[in-house]
Amino acid sequence: MAVIAGIFILGYFYPLLYAAAKMLLLAMGICIVIDSLMLFRYNQPVQAGRNLPKRLSNGDPNHISITLSHVYPFHASFTIIDELPFQFQRRNHHFDFKADAHKSTEISYELTPTQRGEYSFGALNVYASSPLGLVERRLRFNEEQSVPVYPSFIQMRQLELKAISDQLQDVGIKKIRRIGHTMEFDQIREYVRGDDVRSINWKATARANDLMVNQYRDERSQQIYSVIDTGRVMKMPFEGLSLLDYAINSSLAISNIALTKHDKAGFVTFGDHENMIVPAQKKRSHIYRIQEALYNVETNFMESDFNRLLTFLHNKVHQRSLILLYTNFQTLSSMKRKLPVLKHIASKHLLVNIFFINTELDDLLDSTPEDEEDIYIKTMAEKFAFEKRSIVRILNQHGIQTILTRPQDLSVNTINKYLELKARGLI
Structure with a gap:
């Protein structure tokens, strides 16, 4: 558009350039119409969602993913702006990527909360554009999702x-x-090398004709x-x-x-x-x-x-x-x-x-x-x-x-x- 405006200015002095500028402006208008038709001819071309756990762990990295699928028959470009809870104080949380025709994409990221309580996620804003890149279509998903942050x-x-x-x-x-052992009896078992000889149960040894020891537990x-x-x-x-x-x-x-x-x-x-x-x-x-x-x-x-x-x-x-x-x-x-x-x-x-x-x-x-x-x-x-x-x-x-x-x-x-x-x- 800046180039076309410049050619229009020069066309004031050179009439041939003025005609060329009009042709370029018409061509650009046609491209914008075609681009708009490519993006807006589908009622709901994109499906996107934020996958949140039922609760987040305070002070730990928590895994969060976004899934996106589209029905466009061309290689589309997307920008996702995720509205994070105000507790994180982040206003530039976005992802830019391209997706092949009829493909599904998953994006993962981590959040580390630092205080307990209810966290409210805002909308998931998706901006789609075609290979021409002249028009963007905005779609909004998950208007609001809340998740509690529990102790770690x-x-x-x-x-x-x-x-x-x-x-x-x-x-x-x-x-x-361990200093000595506790007095809570657990079981009698066979002696193995390394056991404390003071734990030998002589009565059980006599009955079994083999060394048996008392085992204690905490x-x-x-x-x-x-x-x-x-x-x-x-x-x-x-x-x-x-x-x-x-x-x-x-x-x-x-x-x-x-x-x-x-x-x-x-x-x-x-x-x-x-x-x-x-x-x-x-x-x-x-x-x-x-x-x-x-x-x-x-x-x-x-x-x-x-x-x-x-x-x-x-x-x-x-x-x-x-x-x-x-x-x-x-x-x-x-x-x-x-x-x-x-x-x-x-x-x-x-x-x-x-x-x-x-x-x-x-x-x-x-x-x-x-x-x-x-x-x-x-x-x-x-x-x-x-x-x-x-x-x-x-x-x-x-x-x-x-x-x-x-x-x-x-x-x-x-x-x-x-x-x-x-x-x-x-x-």
Whole structure:
């Protein structure tokens, strides 16, 4: 069109060019009509749809696909603009491709949500054009689709599969050397080289005329509670996820592992004025109840009431349990204010206090200061890191187990601690 306009301008001075410009304009008009007929002669030439899972996993890449088929008898070009939920803040999510005549095409991509809740996808906009490329036809599909984002069930399944296949050490979960053995009897079997000779059952050996040993198994039906702080200290974000979401994902994973080990799993949330509990149960289907409850957990900017937590646990949890307390202590003084409550909980339960390393300070700790301001900043970073280590030491002195971990290693380290305590027979 720009060329034709230029020829029209020159045609003012050269009449022959003016006639040529009119012929070109007519030819272009004819091509546009032909192109329009090629695209619009079919009532519904394109079928497209977005294939969403029933739910998305928070903090994990989720597979999503788009399928497109068309009945055009020519090699068509397509542009797909997918309207993603506002939570992703992406406005340029589009795909350009060509499809042969009467062919179906599938496009796959991944989305990683960073917060739980309802996600609404908008329309799927498809722009089709013929080989002439003069006209585009827009079609819209899937006007709106909603899908919930749940705590990380993908991570839960991965750890469950590795627990079943005894491959947990491959993701950093170490094997724990058992100190002695538990007293829960399992069965009598034949002796094999390497068995503890102290487990030989001499009466069974005499009856069978062969060495027989007693086999023991881990004690079962022990209560495991994940206690999550929903106060302002859990609002801190790391790599897109808040500490609360890291704790929720870890709680779901450890609950599933506990149920796999035939223990009872439950969880508690506490804040400034509201507490919630899902009582520990042993049924495998209980994991779905835990998942649904974790889906609705939210935090605020208020400081959590640890005294209320103490009263709540006293009234609701009567059996000695493993308490995995997810919270965060930024300073030594904040921990000391809560230490009397933690000691009281530890006197009735096996308490594991889980809090977080501030990974944002790693670069500061490894940097070389160049001026006085850098020296001051690095000194403050080292002070925070030292206080975290001091918190671990003081809690251990009072008989409270601790996990100081990076947020991304939380699930692995928590499962490590659970397996260690179970192997040592402390639960």
